[in-house]
Each structure stands twice: as C-alpha cells, then as structure tokens.
Amino acid sequence: MVAKRLADEKTDATRWRLRDVDGEQTWHYLTEEQAKEWPQTTADKYFLGLPTVCAHRVSCIQLNKH
16 A cells, blocks of 8 residues: 555655656655645545545534434
C-alpha cells in the first residue's frame, strides 16, 4: 500500500500528488510552495490513506440522516 510505504519513508503525505497524462500515472513529491499551488484531489487523499471528508460534513450528513 502506498500510504504504508510513505509512512516508512517519513514523507509528508499531504505533499504527494498523482498526475495522470494519457493514462500514465506518476506520483510527485512537492515542495511546500508547490503544494499550495497544486491542491490534493480527493483521489490523491484516498490513495494516500488521508481523510477525504472533513469532520463537519460528516456531522451534517449524520444529522440529516433519517
């Protein structure tokens, strides 16, 4: 799993981005400045094992559930 390997390497998972060009997928580790300019997508977060929904949205969904 990618997230496990990243944890072993001691990298910051929030700085990884997945680029897909014509079906060729490559991971890129960004500087802090680059990471600000290229936000993580939900797919990036999912594959890295990061939360994909903020706690506030989860609470709202649970409150509206009948």
